[in-house]
Amino acid sequence: MTTSTPPAGGPVPRPGDPRAGAPRPGDPRPAPERPVSSLRAGVDEAMAGLDGLSERPVGEHVAAFERVHTALGEALTAGSERA
Numbered sequence: 001m002t003t004s005t006p007p008a009g010g011p012v013p014r015p016g017d018p019r020a021g022a023p024r025p026g027d028p029r030p031a032p033e034r035p036v037s038s039l040r041a042g043v044d045e046a047m048a049g050l051d052g053l054s055e056r057p058v059g060e061h062v063a064a065f066e067r068v069h070t071a072l073g074e075a076l077t078a079g080s081e082r083a
């Protein structure tokens with residue numbers, strides 16, 4: 001039985017292996033600095049939509065969560081565009 005040494009990057013998946021087309025990680029690079037204060041303000045503003053949720057009827061909770069989810073997405077997108 002012959003054994004071979006795997007390449008330096010690790011074992012190579014065989015054809016048909018679901019990992020065969022998986023990308024390999026590249027060099028880690030430092031993340032660019034982001035304006036944390038403005039991002040934090042947007043997140044805080046979005047989360048304010050949950051204030052007083054316990055006093056609202058349960059039937060209103062889903063709509064409140066959906067609004068907050070949308071607002072968080074917008075705040076995070078805006079923060080990444082500023083970076």
